[in-house]
Amino acid sequence: MATKVIPLNPRSKNITEGKSRAPNRSMYYAMGYEEGDFKKPMVGVANGHSTITPCNSGLQKLADAAIAGIEEAGGNAQVFGTPTISDGMAMGTEGMKYSLVSREVISDCIETCVQGQWMDGVVVIGGCDKNMPGGLMGMLRANVPAIYVYGGTILPGHYKGQDLNIVSVFEAVGQNAAGNLSDHDLHEIEQRAVPGTGSCGGMYTANTMSSAFEALGISLIYSSTMVNPHDEKLNSAKESAKVLIEAIKKDIKPRDIVTKKSIENAVAVIMATGGSTNGVLHFLAIAHAAGVEWTIDDFERVRVKTPVLCDLKPSGKYLAVDLHKAGGIPQVMKTLLAAGLLHGDCITITGQTIAEVLKDIPDAPRADQDVIRPISNPIYKQGHLAILKGNLSPEGCVAKITGLKNPVMTGPARVFDDEQSGLKAILDGKIKAGDVMVLRYLGPKGGPGMPEMLAPTGALIGAGLGESVGLITDGRFSGGTWGMVVGHVAPEAAVGGVIALIHENDLITIDSTQLKLELNVPEAEIAKRRASWKAPAPRYTRGVQAKFAFNASTASKGAVLDNY
Numbered sequence: 001m002a003t004k005v006i007p008l009n010p011r012s013k014n015i016t017e018g019k020s021r022a023p024n025r026s027m028y029y030a031m032g033y034e035e036g037d038f039k040k041p042m043v044g045v046a047n048g049h050s051t052i053t054p055c056n057s058g059l060q061k062l063a064d065a066a067i068a069g070i071e072e073a074g075g076n077a078q079v080f081g082t083p084t085i086s087d088g089m090a091m092g093t094e095g096m097k098y099s100l101v102s103r104e105v106i107s108d109c110i111e112t113c114v115q116g117q118w119m120d121g122v123v124v125i126g127g128c129d130k131n132m133p134g135g136l137m138g139m140l141r142a143n144v145p146a147i148y149v150y151g152g153t154i155l156p157g158h159y160k161g162q163d164l165n166i167v168s169v170f171e172a173v174g175q176n177a178a179g180n181l182s183d184h185d186l187h188e189i190e191q192r193a194v195p196g197t198g199s200c201g202g203m204y205t206a207n208t209m210s211s212a213f214e215a216l217g218i219s220l221i222y223s224s225t226m227v228n229p230h231d232e233k234l235n236s237a238k239e240s241a242k243v244l245i246e247a248i249k250k251d252i253k254p255r256d257i258v259t260k261k262s263i264e265n266a267v268a269v270i271m272a273t274g275g276s277t278n279g280v281l282h283f284l285a286i287a288h289a290a291g292v293e294w295t296i297d298d299f300e301r302v303r304v305k306t307p308v309l310c311d312l313k314p315s316g317k318y319l320a321v322d323l324h325k326a327g328g329i330p331q332v333m334k335t336l337l338a339a340g341l342l343h344g345d346c347i348t349i350t351g352q353t354i355a356e357v358l359k360d361i362p363d364a365p366r367a368d369q370d371v372i373r374p375i376s377n378p379i380y381k382q383g384h385l386a387i388l389k390g391n392l393s394p395e396g397c398v399a400k401i402t403g404l405k406n407p408v409m410t411g412p413a414r415v416f417d418d419e420q421s422g423l424k425a426i427l428d429g430k431i432k433a434g435d436v437m438v439l440r441y442l443g444p445k446g447g448p449g450m451p452e453m454l455a456p457t458g459a460l461i462g463a464g465l466g467e468s469v470g471l472i473t474d475g476r477f478s479g480g481t482w483g484m485v486v487g488h489v490a491p492e493a494a495v496g497g498v499i500a501l502i503h504e505n506d507l508i509t510i511d512s513t514q515l516k517l518e519l520n521v522p523e524a525e526i527a528k529r530r531a532s533w534k535a536p537a538p539r540y541t542r543g544v545q546a547k548f549a550f551n552a553s554t555a556s557k558g559a560v561l562d563n564y
Helices: 019-029 035-039 060-072 094-116 131-142 166-177 183-192 205-216 231-250 260-273 278-290 296-303 320-325 328-338 419-427 454-462 523-532 543-551
Strands: 042-047 076-081 121-126 146-150 157-159 162-164 385-388 396-400 408-416 436-439 470-473 485-490 507-511 516-519
Touching (some): 019 035, 042 060, 042 094, 060 121, 060 231, 076 094, 094 121, 094 131, 094 543, 131 146, 146 205, 162 166, 278 296, 296 385, 408 419
Parallel strands (some): 042 076, 121 146
Antiparallel strands (some): 507 516
C-alpha cells in the first residue's frame, strides 16, 4: 500500500503516514505531540534569551508569550536558541572582535534550524545589536513566513538630575581621565547607567535596527521603541506570533517584504532618526541576503533627500523611551510618507501596505513634544550618515556629519595599529586638538571582526576633544559614537588599502561638505609605500575568527561571508 501524505502544510509534508516514515512521527510523539498536531503549522521560535547581557536577559518572557500566541492561533511552537555577544561588555577588549562574527553565527543558526527541521515559519526574538541583522539575514535565507520581535529598549538610569545610559559611562571615563570628573562620580555613574533589562537606550545600533525593521514591515507597528519591562512589549510579542500564523496562511515571505523600495524606507527612517553608522554595514548585508541590488552609494542617494527629524542621542537630547511617548516610529514614518519620502505601497507582514498600516497616524507630529520635528522644521535638512570617498577610501566609508562645528578639517595623522594603544594615548593626554587619529588593521579581515571604537571615541568626547580631533578607522563605531569620526574605510589596511600606508604626521583631510577623505601625499609616494608594504600575519589561524577573516567581504559590501 502506498504511503499517504498527511495534508499538513507545505513545509512539513515529509512527515508521512505509513511504516516508511514512522520514525519521523515518533520523534514528535516523544515531545508530547498528538495526532491532530500534524495538521498544524510547525513554527520556530528563535529565542535569543541569555543572561550574558541586559539586552537579552529579558527575552524569555517574550519567547513564552510568543509560544502562547502560536498555540492559541493553532500552531506548534518549536523553540531553539541563538547566541549573542554584548557589545557594551566586550567594547575595548579582544571580545569585541566577536561581535560582528556573531551576526553571521546567528543567521547561520536560524537558517540551519528552520531549513533542517523544515519549519513553516519562524518568530525571531532578539535584543543586542547583532541580533537584528543576524536574525533577518537568517529569515531571508530560509525565506519562510517570519516576523521579528525586538526585545525592547531599556529605561534610563539617573544621577544628579541627569538621565544616564551606557554611553554615559564611556564618556565619564574620558572626563575622569581629563580631571573633570571625580572617581566617586565615575563610580556612581557606572553603577546607575544601566538600571535593568533592555537594549541600550539611545538611537544606538539596537534601536536603530529595530526601528528600521518596523519601517521594513517585518515587525509590528510601535514595537521597535517599546520598553522591555513594560507589559505592552509582552503583549506585542504574543500578537506578533498570531500575526505570523496568518502570514503563513497567506504565504507572505521575508523576500516579499524586503525589497529595494522597503530598504529605501528603512534607510530613510535611519536617516530621519539620526541612527547608527552600523545601519549601513548591516543593510548592505541584509540586501545581499535578500538578493536585492543595493550598494553603498544608495545610502547617499537616500541621505540627500531625507531630513533628520528626531532629536535623539547620541548627538541629541532624547532616548528611545521619549520617542515612543512622542508617537514612535509610526509618527516618523507618516511624516515622511506625507512628504513623499516613503514608499507607501510596500507590503508588511500583516498583509497590509505601509500606507494602510499608517492610515490613522497624523501627517504631522504632535505640537506638545519636540522629540519629532515637523517636516517644515527639521533638525537638519539632509541625513547624517554620509558616504565619503577619496584616495584614502575609494570604495567608500561612513561618516556622521551633522552637528559638527567644523565639518572640514586637515590635520596630522596620529597612527595606531590597534585600538588599545590609541585609547591609551587619549587617556594619557597625548592627543591634541587638530590631530587626526588613525586606528587601522581593525577591518573585517584585519581585526578580524571589525570591532567598534566606542572606548576611544567616548574618551575623546569626555576629554572635550570630540569636535576638534578627527578619527578614521577601517573598524566600526558604536551607535553611541558621535564627533568627527569616519569608519568602514575600504579597502581596509589588512588587504593593503591606503589606510595601511599612512605615516605619522602625514596630513589627512576629512571634508564632509565635499564628501572627501584624502591622504595629502603625492601618488608617487603612495605607490612607493605600497611596493614596500607587507601583509601582516593572520591574528587567528583556527576557529570562527579565522573563518571570518578568510571569508569576509569588504565593508563596502557588508562584510558578508558568502559574497562569492
